[in-house]
Amino acid sequence: MTDFLKNFSLEGKVAWVTGASYGLGLAYATAFAQSGAKIVFNDINQELVDKGMAEYNKLGIEAYGAVCDVTKEDMVKEFVADVEQKVGTIDILVNNAGIIKRIPMTEMTLEEWNQVIDVDLTGPFICSKAVLPAMIKKGSGKIINACSMMSEFGRETVSAYAAAKGGLKMLTRNICSEYGQYNIQCNAIGPGYIATPQTAPLREKQPDGSMHPFDRFIRSKTPAQRWGKTEDLMGLAVFLASPASDFINGQVVYIDGGITAYIGQDPSNLDPSKFED
Ligand code: NAP
Numbered sequence: 015m016t017d018f019l020k021n022f023s024l025e026g027k028v029a030w031v032t033g034a035s036y037g038l039g040l041a042y043a044t045a046f047a048q049s050g051a052k053i054v055f056n057d058i059n060q061e062l063v064d065k066g067m068a069e070y071n072k073l074g075i076e077a078y079g080a081v082c083d084v085t086k087e088d089m090v091k092e093f094v095a096d097v098e099q100k101v102g103t104i105d106i107l108v109n110n111a112g113i114i115k116r117i118p119m120t121e122m123t124l125e126e127w128n129q130v131i132d133v134d135l136t137g138p139f140i141c142s143k144a145v146l147p148a149m150i151k152k153g154s155g156k157i158i159n160a161c162s163m164m165s166e167f168g169r170e171t172v173s174a175y176a177a178a179k180g181g182l183k184m185l186t187r188n189i190c191s192e193y194g195q196y197n198i199q200c201n202a203i204g205p206g207y208i209a210t211p212q213t214a215p216l217r218e219k220q221p222d223g224s225m226h227p228f229d230r231f232i233r234s235k236t237p238a239q240r241w242g243k244t245e246d247l248m249g250l251a252v253f254l255a256s257p258a259s260d261f262i263n264g265q266v267v268y269i270d271g272g273i274t275a276y277i278g279q280d281p282s283n284l285d286p287s288k289f290e291d
């Protein structure tokens with residue numbers, strides 16, 4: 015491998031991806047493993063951890079996994095201490111764990127609001143705070159946050175999620191501001207609309223077999239006229255986790271098939287017969 019390409023290697027690094035039993039987290043962790051990193055992941059319950067472990071084993075990836083709720087600071091501190099003892103100091107943290115509740119704001123309870131804010135914004139605060147001291151001591155570290163189209167745009171029924179993801183954009187900038195002096199880079203991945211369990215309800219076929227209206231809408235807003243695949247995000251994740259991105263800090267990198275650059279077209283102009291997926 016040429017010296018330049020070694021900058022994209024994660025050889026010898028310990029990477030923690032939160033909520034990585036499936037979905038985008040599994041894709042990020044898989045990409046990291048294939049780039050040389052040791053993988054550490056957590057999920058909300060043992061069933062999901064076991065599911066994730068089975069996936070990693072199927073992919074030939076040796077992973078360390080344990081139950082840890084990112085909203086519980088004591089659990090996170092214990093998880094990080096276990097990882098440091100059994101695997102090593104965490105070099106890369108991806109704050110991937112997230113939930114969404116699609117409820118009109120006037121109908122959303124305060125408990126539902128808090129649940130989303132706790133996972134999607136406070137969780138990254140708790141996990142980042144847990145790994146930063148060792149990164150400062152080591153003189154290097156990478157934190158990658160899971161931002162979203164909703165870090166920039168609002169839409170009906172996702173008030174808590176948009177507020178959390180907007181706040182996560184600013185937390186990304188603040189970690190950059192406060193810890194960049196220790197050679198720690200904090201950036202965010204801003205996926206467009208990606209086909210995972212989280213967005214499955216937005217792609218479900220209608221009873222008559224026609225496209226979900228939101229599916230048609232998103233394709234009319236995306237120049238690529240398709241949903242993203244988890245594989246589409248793996249290269250950016252490795253780049254932001256590697257030395258190749260050491261002078262990039264506080265940025266949200268959108269990987270969205272062009273949504274953020276395009277005003278969109280009339281959904282009725284789309285020809286579903288041309289869709290690949
Ligand atoms: P997903 O399929 O819902 O997976 C999220 C994972 O996080 C699940 O394993 C989930 O477990 C776990 N989790 C939830 N609450 C947790 C907690 N308190 N502690 C630990 N783990 C927890 O989501 P995804 O589509 O892969 O998205 C991953 C991240 O990218 C999320 O932050 C999401 O907001 C963001 N994102 C997704 C898209 C997209 O189009 N898919 C686009 C932009 C940004 P459970 O199964 O129990 O919920």
Ligand code: GCO
Pocket residue numbers: 114116161162163164169172175204205206207208212213216
């Ligand atoms: C929604 C979707 C989005 C995606 C993603 C877009 O209901 O609008 O779930 O929020 O999850 O965040 O970038």
